[in-house]
Amino acid sequence: MEIKVKNCMEAFVFEALENALKSYPDVCKCDKCIADMAAWSLNKLTPKYVHSDLGDTYVRLEMYQKQHYTQVINIVAQAIEVVSKNPHH
Ligand SMILES: [Zn+2]
Numbered sequence: 001m002e003i004k005v006k007n008c009m010e011a012f013v014f015e016a017l018e019n020a021l022k023s024y025p026d027v028c029k030c031d032k033c034i035a036d037m038a039a040w041s042l043n044k045l046t047p048k049y050v051h052s053d054l055g056d057t058y059v060r061l062e063m064y065q066k067q068h069y070t071q072v073i074n075i076v077a078q079a080i081e082v083v084s085k086n087p088h089h
Pocket residue numbers: 028029030031032033034087089
């Protein structure tokens with residue numbers, strides 16, 4: 001049997017980034033910059049690993065979102081500032 005875990009924060013960070021970037025019309029939103037912002041954010045945030053049962057994942061992710069929403073939004077905003085000042089291209 002194969003055992004898999006995934007980090008819930010990844011999906012959450014991408015979602016938060018997508019929403020936050022709507023407020024930054026002048027920031028580059030190419031794949032490379034978005035990946036840089038996501039990686040920067042995920043390095044600052046505590047990972048939230050769950051097993052790969054999909055239903056369970058989404059229940060836990062929802063709980064986690066409510067609990068840490070403000071923190072994640074703040075980190076994502078910082079990531080946008082940092083990466084947009086030093087784009088890797
Ligand atoms: Zn870019």
